[in-house]
Amino acid sequence: MKKIKNIAAAGVILLLCACNNKFLEDAPKGIITEGLLASRENAEKMVIAAYAAQGNERYYLRPLTPWPYGDLRGGDAYKGGAGIGDLPEWNVSETFVNMTTDEGGVAGKWEIEYQCISRTNQALKILSMVDFPEKTTRVAEMRFLRANNYFWLKLNFRYVPFIDETLEVADYKSVGNDLTDEELWGKIIDDLQFAIDNLPEVPTDGAVGRPTKFAAKAYMAKVLLYASYEQDEKNQVVNINTDRLQQVVNLTTDVIQNSGKQLFADFADNFQCETQNGMESIWAIQFSHNDGTPTGRINGTNQVVYPMVKEYGCCGYHTPSQNLVNAFRTVNGLPDFDHYNSINIVNAASVKTHTIDPRLLHTVAMDGLPYKYKADFIFDGDTWPRQPESYGSFMSMKETVPYDSPCYQPVNPWKSDSKNRDVIRLDDVILWKAEALIQLNRHAEALPLINQLRNRAAQSTTLLVDLHGDPTGNFDIKPYLDGVNCTWTKEFAWKALKWERRLEMACEGFRAYDLLRWGVFAEEMNTYFSVERTRRSHLANAKFTKERDEYLPIPKGQIDLSQNLYRQNYGY
Numbered sequence: 001m002k003k004i005k006n007i008a009a010a011g012v013i014l015l016l017c018a019c020n021n022k023f024l025e026d027a028p029k030g031i032i033t034e035g036l037l038a039s040r041e042n043a044e045k046m047v048i049a050a051y052a053a054q055g056n057e058r059y060y061l062r063p064l065t066p067w068p069y070g071d072l073r074g075g076d077a078y079k080g081g082a083g084i085g086d087l088p089e090w091n092v093s094e095t096f097v098n099m100t101t102d103e104g105g106v107a108g109k110w111e112i113e114y115q116c117i118s119r120t121n122q123a124l125k126i127l128s129m130v131d132f133p134e135k136t137t138r139v140a141e142m143r144f145l146r147a148n149n150y151f152w153l154k155l156n157f158r159y160v161p162f163i164d165e166t167l168e169v170a171d172y173k174s175v176g177n178d179l180t181d182e183e184l185w186g187k188i189i190d191d192l193q194f195a196i197d198n199l200p201e202v203p204t205d206g207a208v209g210r211p212t213k214f215a216a217k218a219y220m221a222k223v224l225l226y227a228s229y230e231q232d233e234k235n236q237v238v239n240i241n242t243d244r245l246q247q248v249v250n251l252t253t254d255v256i257q258n259s260g261k262q263l264f265a266d267f268a269d270n271f272q273c274e275t276q277n278g279m280e281s282i283w284a285i286q287f288s289h290n291d292g293t294p295t296g297r298i299n300g301t302n303q304v305v306y307p308m309v310k311e312y313g314c315c316g317y318h319t320p321s322q323n324l325v326n327a328f329r330t331v332n333g334l335p336d337f338d339h340y341n342s343i344n345i346v347n348a349a350s351v352k353t354h355t356i357d358p359r360l361l362h363t364v365a366m367d368g369l370p371y372k373y374k375a376d377f378i379f380d381g382d383t384w385p386r387q388p389e390s391y392g393s394f395m396s397m398k399e400t401v402p403y404d405s406p407c408y409q410p411v412n413p414w415k416s417d418s419k420n421r422d423v424i425r426l427d428d429v430i431l432w433k434a435e436a437l438i439q440l441n442r443h444a445e446a447l448p449l450i451n452q453l454r455n456r457a458a459q460s461t462t463l464l465v466d467l468h469g470d471p472t473g474n475f476d477i478k479p480y481l482d483g484v485n486c487t488w489t490k491e492f493a494w495k496a497l498k499w500e501r502r503l504e505m506a507c508e509g510f511r512a513y514d515l516l517r518w519g520v521f522a523e524e525m526n527t528y529f530s531v532e533r534t535r536r537s538h539l540a541n542a543k544f545t546k547e548r549d550e551y552l553p554i555p556k557g558q559i560d561l562s563q564n565l566y567r568q569n570y571g572y
Helices: 002-019 040-053 088-095 104-127 135-157 169-174 181-198 213-228 242-258 267-271 322-327 359-363 426-439 443-458 490-504 511-518 521-532 556-561
Strands: 077-080 229-231 237-240 281-285 317-320 374-378 408-411 414-417 421-425
Touching (some): 040 104, 040 135, 077 088, 104 135, 104 556, 135 181, 181 213, 213 229, 213 242, 213 281, 213 421, 213 511, 242 426, 267 359, 281 426, 322 490, 322 521, 421 426, 426 490, 511 521
Antiparallel strands (some): 077 317, 229 237, 281 421, 408 414
16 A cells, blocks of 8 residues: 555656756755856956965975976975885985886876866856956956966976867866977966966956065976076977967067066065065965964975974974085185085074075074074974974974064974965066076177175175074175176176076976976986985985986876876886
């Protein structure tokens, strides 16, 4: 009887539905479709979600901050932490020798960049369905963000599939990573050109995190600079495109002269919470603090860089290399280009014994010196690093904040902060222009640009003092004076430019990519290893294999998912 009643009830339901099939047109509850999101309010929310993805920092295998691959693979820093078994993926990155196509860190780097791209594509798709006054500006913002992520994919993996908002998910499987360098650079350039054409010169709503027309021009200059160094299939630079270099000069000149941006008087102001989004910052990833959430919108990669001292607590990663520290030593105010690595700078005594570039003490924490400009908070090289017997007694400081900073945020046992991460600053733009000018045989025009940064560095000593107000180092940095302390030939200018980039941008994640762009990656890293392996046992077997290690491998998991449509990078 119960069975018969159930069948009868089902029949009634079917009869009722036969009279009205409107339920077929209703979206199932709990399912969000693109049509339901097609409103101005939701489009703006999707845009904000795409911005949020740019700050989804996860130190464990998914960093967006560039230092885990830019510094560890470029000789500016050691991994740090508690030995080679502590986050071993980064040890593989640093030493090169055990890199495999299924290495977890590489897979994570691929995934996090594409997660960001997915957010921008979703936002672009919803934007295409609605109309409101700011629509074109929002589309330009999303294409700018997408260009940012494809740029980092290009630098790390070289050949990657380009997925945009016009492609249906079902068709992803038909897209390979077979675009040429020229074609992939072209896709990134197209996104940035749209941004240049449609972004305002200043954010219309005052939101400093939104890119501007000048941010897009600066990013375009960066992309064109990299694209100027053309590589063969074995990752070797075979040509320098001078037409593109001239575009770099034009774009950087426009940004320098017309963006309203200026260098801070003190280099230190680029790395402090109180001066973030300042006059030198062109575009930065925005983090937040005290925003109503338990820990704020903080930098997850920076969770592992703080010292092992009670005011902080964890975890001692991103340890500046001895090679980098030695590069800041000066002789008569200029870098000791040929013999810099023959003398080790190690502590407070040695920065008084030898003359140094002040930027060293803005970048590296050293034994016996104040930490983050706190004259009464003295760094102990024996106890503050996590494993000094393995990775030495230095620590990186640009990305950290003092423990009493309004940006500081413990997330026990880790520590982090909400200080923004500059993606593009004016000092970087100045160096791009100088580099392009030198390569165009206009090295005389590059001289005042490089000297502008050196003169700023010389003045950046106000915060580098002890409790008595005395300088903490023997600072001596001078500008290059052609015919006085140097002969400013193209060859010398090129050497000076490369040195200046390393000192100005040290420990910010750019070193490996500079070496890649210049075509000297193998030469520089194997020279670095030849000495550093005598200093650090974890580098005993480190070796850069030319025509392979310039790029990370395409993750095997992605090749499998593509059903072998993706091709592997050369040498793997």
